[in-house]
Amino acid sequence: MATITSVSPLAPAGFPDLPVIDGVAFASGEAGVKYAGRKDVCLITLAPGSSVAGTFTKSATRSANVLDCQRKLGGDSSAGAAFFINSGNSNAFTGRAGEGSVQAISAAISAATGLPEDRVFTSSTGVIGERLPHEKITAKIGDLVAGLDANGIEGAAQAIRTTDTFAKASARTLEVGGKSVKIAGIAKGSGMIAPDMATMLVYIFTDAKVSQPLLQQILSELTDVTFNCITVDSDTSTSDTLLLGATGTSGVEITESRGPFRDALEAVMLELAHLVVKDGEGATKFVEVQITGAVNDADAKTHGLAIANSPLVKTAVAGEDANWGRVVMAIGKSGAAADRDLLSIRFGDIIVAEKGWVAESYSEDAGAAYMKQDHLVIGVDLGLGDGKATVWTCDLTHGYISINADYRS
Amino acid sequence: MATITSVSPLAPAGFPDLPVIDGVAFASGEAGVKYAGRKDVCLITLAPGSSVAGTFTKSATRSANVLDCQRKLGGDSSAGAAFFINSGNSNAFTGRAGEGSVQAISAAISAATGLPEDRVFTSSTGVIGERLPHEKITAKIGDLVAGLDANGIEGAAQAIRTTDTFAKASARTLEVGGKSVKIAGIAKGSGMIAPDMATMLVYIFTDAKVSQPLLQQILSELTDVTFNCITVDSDTSTSDTLLLGATGTSGVEITESRGPFRDALEAVMLELAHLVVKDGEGATKFVEVQITGAVNDADAKTHGLAIANSPLVKTAVAGEDANWGRVVMAIGKSGAAADRDLLSIRFGDIIVAEKGWVAESYSEDAGAAYMKQDHLVIGVDLGLGDGKATVWTCDLTHGYISINADYRS
Structure with a gap:
């Protein structure tokens, strides 16, 4: 695997201060999916009632994980949700076995958290065409659940890195009717994921209360003018995934697609998109x-x-x-x-x-x-x-x- | 300008033997369009009755020369035709002045050869956005006409090179009804043309007699499966030009779009297209x-x-x-x-x-x-x-x- 020894010259000075999003918890750990001695799994849980929206690669050869996430979007949100990410193996182009791996991981997280399997959204990034050794992952779910921490977002941003030269995050806080609403997100990409392609993964969280259809509408519209307007080399991953979870724990409900919430979310998405470009492979400008x-x-x-x-x-x-x-x-x-x-x-x-x-x-x-x-x-x-x-x-x-x-x- | 010091590792062993195409003559010389001390102009004349077909870049910002060639195709062929090529300046993105340069060169060649201006087809390759100093070119037309030589095709292949690392040519001879028909062509590209982009220029000649509409049909169909199926870097020049002239001097008339003539022409076009790829910038495979x-x-x-x-x-x-x-x-x-x-x-x-x-x-x-x-x-x-x-x-x-x-x- 390539050893990236220097941070992109376009990297920001440091990791930003991110607000805690009430109702979201993070854990990361080592499962040895491909390499030993590095964090390669990350679990994120969202409180009951959290709505989840997503946008994904349009690749005709997209991974089993992406297809599974697309199927699960829009389901009953009463129980909450979980996001899971592994690096080292993309579970892409793995035939029907890929679907089995997604199901096994979802089942293990469901068993350990009590969430329905249909509320577990998984992403995998890394080598293409090799069976995902999901048994290494399912063996670690208990440890991840035990390690869940509301302050763990920087650890998660670090854990989803593969050969990114820096961890990427952005946040905004806005006032709505005298109450504070927070948005925080993390991203990986587009440093190389040996031995295959750059994959972009993005996870954004807010304590606003937004119905799933409205959250999806806003996210889809903003994706078109942010992440779908960046390019490093014109190539498209089979695994690109952006998930947005809204816990509602701020008590502020958003009911309009336009307005300060959308503007703040756009700012977060645009900053993350720019950070991905600034970590483009070999980028100096x-x-x-x-x-x-x-x-x-x-x-x-x-x-x-x-x-x-x-x-x-x-x-x-x-x-x-x-x-x-x-x-x-x-x-x-x-x-x-x-x-x-x-x-x-x-x-x-x-x-x-x-x-x-x-x-x-x-x-x-x-x-x-x-x-x-x-x-x-x-x-x-x-x-x-x-x-x-x-x-x-x-x-x-x-x-x-x-x-x-x-x-x- | 970049100095290319080594020949592509994919280059053929040497320049091929090319048959003389009766009715075609070649001359090249130095006009100092951009640099002194190198051949940068080439004139090719075709006998009275020669039909001319062409295919061109589809760029929306194509050069004045390309637009002029497209306009002239299909005209009365009784007087013959001339092809002219200069390097050093592409005459692209030069506003209305570009059309004036094409007209001035066409008029000078018409005056020196007796050909109608509408039978003079010009190509320019080199820097974009600078006025073509066509007065340097028109001053050399007399010398070029005096130097026309039926054996000059290798000199022409050399003269249209810019930073190509080798001269490119291909030929086939076929028998039709006991008579010999010859096809020979030269190409340049895709070595860099400082300071802009690779331009592909191709000129092919045959002594078959082919009506202009049939020649155009065959050429267009074959371009789709030869030159339009090669790519070096996905970028498209504003000047790409392929001209095919048929003198009819063999006495053999081709009346069908399918058959041995088309097959031989396809072989020449495919070989030239492959040579362009093999001289792709930095190519090793x-x-x-x-x-x-x-x-x-x-x-x-x-x-x-x-x-x-x-x-x-x-x-x-x-x-x-x-x-x-x-x-x-x-x-x-x-x-x-x-x-x-x-x-x-x-x-x-x-x-x-x-x-x-x-x-x-x-x-x-x-x-x-x-x-x-x-x-x-x-x-x-x-x-x-x-x-x-x-x-x-x-x-x-x-x-x-x-x-x-x-x-x-």
Whole structure:
């Protein structure tokens, strides 16, 4: 397995202070799923009445765990819920055996906690195509249940790391009708999970009371403008999972999809999404691609992702090269509507090209100086309509090749 | 500009012997478009009566030259035709000035050769977004016309190189009704064209007599299964151009779209397409992705390109890692139909996975030994239908990053 020895240069200074979410408890431990001597299992329980929403990879080859979570969403929430995560083995592409492993883990957690099996949501991350040795996991469930701790969220954020170079978390507290509502979340990704692919796992908790259908609606809408707008290398894991649990323990009920709760949740999701990009394999630059003037928002997102996924754009960013020609190329190939002679491009506040040609005011020195920053904005206006989108990515460096080619399983 | 000092390890042993195509003449020279002291212009003339077909980039931001060639195709062929190519400047994203440059070059060639302007087809490759100094080019047209030579095809193949690490050519000769028909072609790509993107330019000549509509039909159909089935990095140039000229000088007329002429042309196009991949930036492995059992051919091509464009698959190949999990991932994300539990995957003749799980007969040692070869086959059977497609690509290496990020304009 690759040994990641240095923390991403884009990592924040440290792990943030996170509020305790009343009704949520965390435990982590070592089950030896693939390697000995490292934490590889994590259990999180949510109080009775907690509603659970989720969004998942759209992969046609998604794992047994993902399919199982999708099936369980929306069920009776009176008893509470549990989230379980293991690393070391993704339980993906394991045929029917994969479903058996999910069932065995769910049954063991049900037996140890009293929760119905249908309220146990599991995630697995790691090697593909090998049977998950779930008996190593079920043997540890008792220890995990005994170790559950309301203050354990930082430990959980550490436990779900695989080769992430730093633990990722975000939180917001808001006031609603004079009462405090808390939101806290943790994420892993996109450091390599030897020997396979980056998987993104995200778990967010709030003490707001939100009905499951409304919680799902808000989460799905926000996923489209946060986690579905980031890309490291255009590849999609078979295991990507985002679960959101709302305990209701604050006594504050949210009944509208718009408003301060949604805004605070969006801020948490966006910060976690950005942290995933900032830990992208080999990343040295964080890039925000802002598209405006597209025919519609969907076209804008298509253009944004074409730029963010272009190897030639990403290597230009790595090389601190203000290569706007590659941006033009990416727009041209995206398949969405564009008119060469209406395009404008800027790097930060520097206008590079206007109406299909290099701007008179543009100087290559100014462009080159801008590209030395580690947070960059590439702005494109299509000049066609009101469609807009923002996506985020990182550069493509020798570090990416080293992680994914030089080190082998 | 990047200095490419070593020839691709996948290059053929040498430049092939090419037959003279009666009615075609070649000249090349130095116009100093961007750099002094290197050949950067090439003129090719075709005899009166030559029909010309073409296929081009689908980019929405394609260059003035491409738009001009597309407009001119299908016109009166009685006078003959000329192809002109310059490197150093792509004349792309140069606003209305780009059209003026094409017109100026076409007019100069028309004046020097007597051909109508509408029979002059131009290509430009190189930097994007800078005005093409076409006056340097028009000043050299007289010299080029004076140097036209029926034996000049190897010189032309050399002249259209930019940072390709080797000159690319292919030829076939076939017998039709006791008469000989010749086909010969040259290509450039996908070595970097500093400071922008790889552009693929291809020029093919035959002495068969083929009506323009039939020539276009055959060329378009064959492009879909040759040049449109290769990918180096998923990025698309604004200038990609393939022109095919048929002089008719053999006296053999082709009237059917199927048959030996089409087969020979396909062989030339496929060989040129493979040579482009083998000169992919940083390439050390040539990979053929064979998809069978898809719902239809279009789905098969979607799966094939998803695998061939996946950075995680391409880095695994670079690392000689038989990482079939990444192949599963690419199939899952492609958007085309797949059933996890019906998938089979092989590397060469080695069955890796069957019906959604690792094959009992598979050994990691056998997989690892296979991956050391420099020509690899990744085979996937979807188990869903009769759809099939084959695509070709190369690996993703430190060389790609070095060419595109470390060296700068």
